[in-house]
Amino acid sequence: xxxxxxxxxxxINDEVAKTQAIANIAMLxxxxxxxxxxxxxxxxxxxxxxxxxxxxxVQVHRMLSLLRLEKTxxxxxxxxxxxxxxxxxxxxxxxLIIQHYKMQAIAEQGRYDDVIxxxxxxxxxxxxxxxxxxxxxxxxxxxxxYLNSGMLNEAEQLAYQALKQIDHIDVSLAHVExxxxxxELEKRQGDYQTALAFFEQLAVLxxxxxxxxxxxxxxxxxxxxxxxxxxxxxxxxxxDNEVLALQRDLYExxxxxxQLMVLTLxxxxxxxxxxxxxxxxxxxxxxxxxxxxxxxxxxxxxxxxNQAQIALEYCDKNAKPAAxxxxxxxxxxxINDAHGHxxxxxxxxxxxxxxxxxxxxxxxxxxIGGEEFAVLLPGCQSDKAALLAEICRDxxxxxxxxxxxxxxxxxASFGVSGSDTSGYSLKQLLADADNAMYQxxxxxxDTVISFELESCHYESGAKS
Numbered sequence: 001x002x003x004x005x006x007x008x009x010x011x012i013n014d015e016v017a018k019t020q021a022i023a024n025i026a027m028l029x030x031x032x033x034x035x036x037x038x039x040x041x042x043x044x045x046x047x048x049x050x051x052x053x054x055x056x057x058v059q060v061h062r063m064l065s066l067l068r069l070e071k072t073x074x075x076x077x078x079x080x081x082x083x084x085x086x087x088x089x090x091x092x093x094x095x096l097i098i099q100h101y102k103m104q105a106i107a108e109q110g111r112y113d114d115v116i117x118x119x120x121x122x123x124x125x126x127x128x129x130x131x132x133x134x135x136x137x138x139x140x141x142x143x144x145x146y147l148n149s150g151m152l153n154e155a156e157q158l159a160y161q162a163l164k165q166i167d168h169i170d171v172s173l174a175h176v177e178x179x180x181x182x183x184e185l186e187k188r189q190g191d192y193q194t195a196l197a198f199f200e201q202l203a204v205l206x207x208x209x210x211x212x213x214x215x216x217x218x219x220x221x222x223x224x225x226x227x228x229x230x231x232x233x234x235x236x237x238x239x240d241n242e243v244l245a246l247q248r249d250l251y252e253x254x255x256x257x258x259q260l261m262v263l264t265l266x267x268x269x270x271x272x273x274x275x276x277x278x279x280x281x282x283x284x285x286x287x288x289x290x291x292x293x294x295x296x297x298x299x300x301x302x303x304x305x306n307q308a309q310i311a312l313e314y315c316d317k318n319a320k321p322a323a324x325x326x327x328x329x330x331x332x333x334x335i336n337d338a339h340g341h342x343x344x345x346x347x348x349x350x351x352x353x354x355x356x357x358x359x360x361x362x363x364x365x366x367x368i369g370g371e372e373f374a375v376l377l378p379g380c381q382s383d384k385a386a387l388l389a390e391i392c393r394d395x396x397x398x399x400x401x402x403x404x405x406x407x408x409x410x411x412a413s414f415g416v417s418g419s420d421t422s423g424y425s426l427k428q429l430l431a432d433a434d435n436a437m438y439q440x441x442x443x444x445x446d447t448v449i450s451f452e453l454e455s456c457h458y459e460s461g462a463k464s
Contacts, residue, residue, distance in 0.1 A: 019045075019054040026061035030068075032217045039065035053089035056082070060094045063101045075105050096126050096134060103141040112145035119145075136162040136174045140181055147185055155185055171208045179205055200294050293367040295345055296352040304366025308376040308426050311364055315378050316424040323385030323418040324426075325375040326433035327392070330411045330445040332371040339406040344371075346404040351412070354399060355392045374430065382418030382450060389414040389448045397446060411446035413437055421453050 022045045029038035042062035046055065059082035066075040079102050086095035099122050106114045119142035126138050139162035146155035162178050183198035291303035299307060308324075315322040329351065336344040348371065355373075359365060364376040377385050392414070399410045415437030422432040432451040440447040 019057055023057050023061060026058065026065070030061055030064055033068075033213065035065040035068045038062075039069065051089070052085040053091060056086040056089050056091040056094050059085055060097055063098050067101050067105055072105055072108060075101075079105070092125065093129055093131065093134070096122060096129065096138075099126075100134065100138050100141065103138065103145075107141060107145055110148075112149045115145040116142060116149075132165040132169055133172060133174050136165040136178060139165070140174065140178045143185075144181055147181070147188065152185065152189060155181075156189075159185055171205055171212065173209065175205050176202065176209050204294075296348055296367055298352055298356075298373070299364065299366035301366065301368040304364060304368055304374060304376075305426065307364045308366075308374075311362070311376055311378040312419075312424045312426055312429075315419065320379045321381050321419050322424065322429075323377045323380045323382050323416065324422075324429040324433050325377070325385055325389045325392075325414060325416055326430065326437050327373055327389070327412045327414040328369075328437060328441075329371040329396075330413055330441075335408055339404070339408060343404050343406050343408070347401070347408075347410055350399050350401075350404075351396055351410070354395045358388060358391050358395070374433070376426075376429075382416060382420055385418060386416045386448055386450045389416050393446065393448055413440035413445050414448040415440060415451065416448065417451040421451060 022041055026038040026042050029035070029041075038061055042058050042065065045058050046062065063075060063079060063082055066072075066078070079098065082098050083095055083102075086092075086098065099118060103115045103118050106118070119138065123138070123142075126135055129135070139158045143155045143158035143162065146152075146158065159178065159182050162174075163182070166172070166174055166178065179198050179202040183195050183202055186192075186195035186198060291299065293300045298304075312322055314320075329347065332344065332347070335347055348367075352365075352367075352373070355375075356365065359375065360377075362378055364378075366374050368374050375388075377388070380388075393412060396410055396412050401408050401410055415433040415435065417429045417432035417436060419429070422428045436449040436451040440449040443449065
């Protein structure tokens with residue numbers, strides 16, 4: 001494939017067309033992380049005498065290839081010349097992109113003061129481009145240097161400004177680098193809960209970004225394979241039918257003229273497909289992140305409230321009963337303190353997995369607090385809900401915790417409320433179930449209590 005591209009490039013005499021072709025080819029190979037091939041084409045182009053404007057457009061891709069291949073010495077030796085080409089031709093955005101790469105290269109050498117100097121010299125121009133990915137990338141790189149220099153306030157200000165730039169666009173490498181920075185920043189400041197949240201989001205973004213890259217590489221290899229098959233068919237025709245030699249020569253001449261255009265169009269289609277896929281899958285993933293608890297997979301408090309409210313409105317409108325179960329794990333803090341948060345996370349996941357076995361598809365199950373869960377049961381009477389709560393209580397108490405690597409008891413206290421006593425207001429159902437649950441705690445834990453108008457009524461359960 002490289003040989004074919006080389007032949008086609010030699011046949012292009014128009015400098016603008018040739019520059020655009022080289023830039024597209026280099027961008028394609030950089031996108032699929034074949035930086036060595038991209039560098040080959042850009043350096044071959046730079047060996048010829050070209051105008052500064054053309055050199056600038058190709059230098060953007062060459063500088064990225066050098067940076068990713070860790071050819072730092074060559075990068076730093078050539079970067080000022082690349083910037084000069086862009087400045088002479090007034091190519092502002094390519095110049096600022098190269099400045100961003102320069103910040104990354106000198107940061108790898110630990111020259112954080114120099115990174116901040118480059119940032120301060122270019123931040124106004126970067127801001128004026130209105131290009132979110134570029135702004136976020138430059139702000140993130142500067143924030144890293146502030147962080148490594150111990151200037152946490154400056155780092156935090158730039159990091160959250162960068163987040164505003166890209167929190168509404170498709171996932172990119174800028175997202176991965178920024179969320180990694182935010183997690184480390186909050187960790188340095190001692191806000192471990194926020195740091196953990198950023199680390200969890202980072203894991204999702206890294207997986208999505210990796211999947212996107214794999215999709216691009218698969219699309220490229222598929223196109224490359226199809227081109228190879230096409231070439232094999234041409235070869236077979238040459239051997240099997242010499243009568244078609246004239247037609248073959250004509251086809252090959254047309255193919256040579258069109259092949260570079262096909263490759264360029266293929267690159268555009270690959271990127272367009274990748275962007276469309278990232279747009280669709282990115283929205284789905286962020287919707288899931290926004291609505292579901294990342295540890296247990298059940299609804300978070302916000303999504304639970306929305307879904308429960310919809311179910312209650314339906315039950316109220318159609319005169320159907322509804323019930324709510326609220327339960328809280330007993331002595332959960334002792335598990336975290338004695339065995340660590342990993343054991344606590346395992347316990348939460350085990351409880352959710354166990355309780356889900358007894359729930360219907362239309363039941364709304366959510367984690368509404370650290371170790372507190374709620375279940376709304378549309379069309380269910382209070383006594384049936386209390387029976388389900390008792391089943392879940394017994395199942396939780398029977399969980400074998402040895403798989404976590406530690407031996408500790410698990411139990412939960414349950415409160416049950418229903419529309420017959422509390423009405424169809426979610427707030428009232430939660431309040432009454434919470435009242436009953438605290439009665440269960442007072443009764444000795446590992447217990448189910450149903451709410452009644454006069455007082456909370458003890459249902460069942462082994463006290464511990």
